[in-house]
Amino acid sequence: MTEENFKKNVAIIGLGLLGASFGMALRGGPYHRLGWNRRPEVNQWALDNDIVDEAHDRVEDVIAKADITILCLPIPMIKEYIVKYASCWRPGSVVTDIGSVKQVIVELGEKYLEPRGVFFVGSHPMAGTEKSGFEAAFPTLYDNAEAFVTRTDTTDPAAFNAVAGLWTCIGVKVVEIKPADHDMLVAHTSHMLHVVASALARAVLDCPDADEKQMRFSGCATGFRDTSRIASSSPRMWREIIENNQDAALSAIASFEKRLHRLRKIIENGEFDEFEQEFAQGKELRDSWVAYKAAKNRKPVK
Amino acid sequence: MTEENFKKNVAIIGLGLLGASFGMALRGGPYHRLGWNRRPEVNQWALDNDIVDEAHDRVEDVIAKADITILCLPIPMIKEYIVKYASCWRPGSVVTDIGSVKQVIVELGEKYLEPRGVFFVGSHPMAGTEKSGFEAAFPTLYDNAEAFVTRTDTTDPAAFNAVAGLWTCIGVKVVEIKPADHDMLVAHTSHMLHVVASALARAVLDCPDADEKQMRFSGCATGFRDTSRIASSSPRMWREIIENNQDAALSAIASFEKRLHRLRKIIENGEFDEFEQEFAQGKELRDSWVAYKAAKNRKPVK
Numbered sequence: 001m002t003e004e005n006f007k008k009n010v011a012i013i014g015l016g017l018l019g020a021s022f023g024m025a026l027r028g029g030p031y032h033r034l035g036w037n038r039r040p041e042v043n044q045w046a047l048d049n050d051i052v053d054e055a056h057d058r059v060e061d062v063i064a065k066a067d068i069t070i071l072c073l074p075i076p077m078i079k080e081y082i083v084k085y086a087s088c089w090r091p092g093s094v095v096t097d098i099g100s101v102k103q104v105i106v107e108l109g110e111k112y113l114e115p116r117g118v119f120f121v122g123s124h125p126m127a128g129t130e131k132s133g134f135e136a137a138f139p140t141l142y143d144n145a146e147a148f149v150t151r152t153d154t155t156d157p158a159a160f161n162a163v164a165g166l167w168t169c170i171g172v173k174v175v176e177i178k179p180a181d182h183d184m185l186v187a188h189t190s191h192m193l194h195v196v197a198s199a200l201a202r203a204v205l206d207c208p209d210a211d212e213k214q215m216r217f218s219g220c221a222t223g224f225r226d227t228s229r230i231a232s233s234s235p236r237m238w239r240e241i242i243e244n245n246q247d248a249a250l251s252a253i254a255s256f257e258k259r260l261h262r263l264r265k266i267i268e269n270g271e272f273d274e275f276e277q278e279f280a281q282g283k284e285l286r287d288s289w290v291a292y293k294a295a296k297n298r299k300p301v302k
Numbered sequence: 303m304t305e306e307n308f309k310k311n312v313a314i315i316g317l318g319l320l321g322a323s324f325g326m327a328l329r330g331g332p333y334h335r336l337g338w339n340r341r342p343e344v345n346q347w348a349l350d351n352d353i354v355d356e357a358h359d360r361v362e363d364v365i366a367k368a369d370i371t372i373l374c375l376p377i378p379m380i381k382e383y384i385v386k387y388a389s390c391w392r393p394g395s396v397v398t399d400i401g402s403v404k405q406v407i408v409e410l411g412e413k414y415l416e417p418r419g420v421f422f423v424g425s426h427p428m429a430g431t432e433k434s435g436f437e438a439a440f441p442t443l444y445d446n447a448e449a450f451v452t453r454t455d456t457t458d459p460a461a462f463n464a465v466a467g468l469w470t471c472i473g474v475k476v477v478e479i480k481p482a483d484h485d486m487l488v489a490h491t492s493h494m495l496h497v498v499a500s501a502l503a504r505a506v507l508d509c510p511d512a513d514e515k516q517m518r519f520s521g522c523a524t525g526f527r528d529t530s531r532i533a534s535s536s537p538r539m540w541r542e543i544i545e546n547n548q549d550a551a552l553s554a555i556a557s558f559e560k561r562l563h564r565l566r567k568i569i570e571n572g573e574f575d576e577f578e579q580e581f582a583q584g585k586e587l588r589d590s591w592v593a594y595k596a597a598k599n600r601k602p603v604k
Binding site: 146148203204228230234268272278283 | 523
C-alpha cells in the first residue's frame with residue numbers, strides 16, 4: 001500500500017479492446033490504474049480481472065485524480081470528452097488518447113485544455129485487431145507495437161516525455177510525429193487499406209446469382225482470407241476514422257487507384273514482361289518490409 | 303512388396319511446393335508414388351525424405367509407367383509437356399494437373415491426349431502459400447482444401463472419378479466445374495486479389511522521399527501485413543496465371559474498381575452514413591464467409 005501511494009495515477013477512460021488491453025499490459029507496473037467505462041458492469045469486470053486497481057462510476061471522479069489520462073474511446077467521444085470535461089482535469093496533469101487520427105484531436109486538446117494548464121499530447125498506438133469491445137482484450141495486444149506520439153510547436157517537453165514513458169513502460173516503441181504528417185501517413189498505411197478490403201469483400205462475395213455466390217464462398221481460400229480480413233472491422237469505427245481524415249484518405253486511395261490502373265492497363269495491353277517486373281517490384285518492397293519488421297522485433301513476422 | 307504391386311502408379315511430375323507436398327500427403331496411401339523433377343538432386347531429396355517411392359531422371363520413363371499422372375508444373379510447362387510427351391503416356395491412363403487456370407490447359411489436354419486414348423481431366427487445388435519450391439513443401443498443405451476438377455462435354459466419367467479419387471484420398475473436397483466457369487471464378491476469388499495486393503504494396507511503400515519511406519515502413523502493421531501478403535508471391539508464376547486468364551482477370555479487376563470507385567465517391571461527397579452502411583455490408587459478407595469456412599472445416603478460420 002505504501003509503495004502504491006508513490007505511484008502515479010493513470011486514468012484509463014474507456015475499457016474496450018484498447019483500454020482494457022492497456023490495463024492488462026500495465027499490470028505490476030509503476031502506475032496506479034484508475035478506470036472508467038460507460039457501462040458499470042465493465043468497471044466491475046475490470047476490477048475483478050486485475051485490469052484496473054480502482055474504478056468509479058463518474059468519469060469526472062476518475063480524471064480529477066489522474067496524473068496522466070489516456071482516452072481509450074471512439075474518436076467522436078474523445079473529441080466530446082476533451083471539450084465537456086475540460087474543467088475536471090487538475091492543472092499540471094497530462095492527457096493523451098489512442099485515436100487513429102491526430103490533427104482534429106490535438107487541435108481540440110490544445111484549444112480546450114492548455115489554457116487551463118492541462119497538457120495534451122496525442123498518441124496513436126499501431127495495435128488492434130478486427131474485433132472490438134472489452135471481451136476482445138488481451139495482455140499482449142501491444143507487444144512489438146509502435147505508438148505515434150505527437151509534437152507540435154506548443155507541446156510541453158515534460159508532457160511529451162510523460163506520454164512517451166507511458167508507452168515505453170509496456171514495451172511500445174515511440175515514434176514522434178507532427179499531427180498532420182501522422183494523418184497522411186496512416187491514411188496510406190492503414191485507412192486506405194480498410195476501404196480497399198471492404199471493396200474487395202463486396203467485389204468477391206456480392207453476387208446476385210445464388211449458385212455463383214455459393215461457388216465464390218467455396219472458391220475463396222487463404223488469399224481472400226488475408227486480403228479481406230480488415231473488412232471485418234467495426235463499420236462505426238471506420239466511418240469515424242475516415243470522416244475525421246477525409247482528405248488524406250482520399251489522397252491515399254488516389255495513389256492506390258493510380259497503381260492499380262497501371263497494372264490493369266499492362267494486362268489489357270498484354271505486356272506481361274512488364275507485368276512480371278511490376279509484380280517483382282511489389283514483392284521486393286513487401287519482402288523488405290517483412291525483413292525490416294522481423295529485424296526490429298527479432299522474430300519473424302510472416 | 304506384394305501389396306505394393308497391387309497399388310496404382312501415380313506419377314508426380316514436378317516436385318515443387320505443390321508436387322512435393324502432394325507426395326507427402328500421399329504417404330502410406332493406396333498409390334505407388336513415382337516422381338520426377340527437372341533437377342536430379344531434388345529427385346534424390348524426394349527419395350530420401352519419403353516424398354516419392356521411385357524416381358527417374360527422364361520424365362518419359364516416369365509417365366510411361368503411370369496409371370495416373372499429376373502435372374505439378376508451372377502453367378507454361380504443363381502446356382508444353384502435354385504436347386511434347388503426348389505419345390509417352392499409356393493408352394487408358396489418366397492425366398491431370400494443378401494449374402491455376404483450366405480452360406487453355408483442358409483444351410490442350412483434350413486435343414493432344416484424347417485421340418491417343420489418354421484421358422485428361424483438369425484439377426486446381428485451392429492450396430498454396432506465397433512461397434514456392436520444394437524447400438517450402440509440407441505435408442498438411444492440402445488440409446481442409448478444396449480442389450476444382452473439370453468436366454466438359456467429352457470428359458470420360460471413369461477418368462473424372464479417378465482424378466476425384468486422387469484428391470479425396472488426401473482429404474481434399476472435390477468441386478466439379480466447367481473450365482470457363484472455373485477461370486472466371488478464380489479470377490474473382492484469387493487472381494484479382496494478387497493484382498490488388500501488388501498495387502497496394504507499391505502504393506503504400508513506394509515513396510520517392512527516403513524519410514517518408516522509412517516512416518511508411520515503420521507505420522505499417524498487421525493490416526498491411528495481411529492485405530499485402532500475397533504480393534510476396536512469385537512474380538513469374540503470377541505473370542503466367544494472368545497471361546493465361548487475361549479476360550477473366552480484367553473482368554474481376556473491373557468489378558473491384560467499380561466497388562472502390564463507389565466507396566471513394568461516398569467519401570468525396572461526405573456521405574458517411576452511407577459509408578458506414580457500405581462497410582457494414584462488406585463486413586457482413588466477410589463474416590458470413592468466415593462462418594461458412596469454419597462450419598465446413600469444423601475449426602475456426604480466423
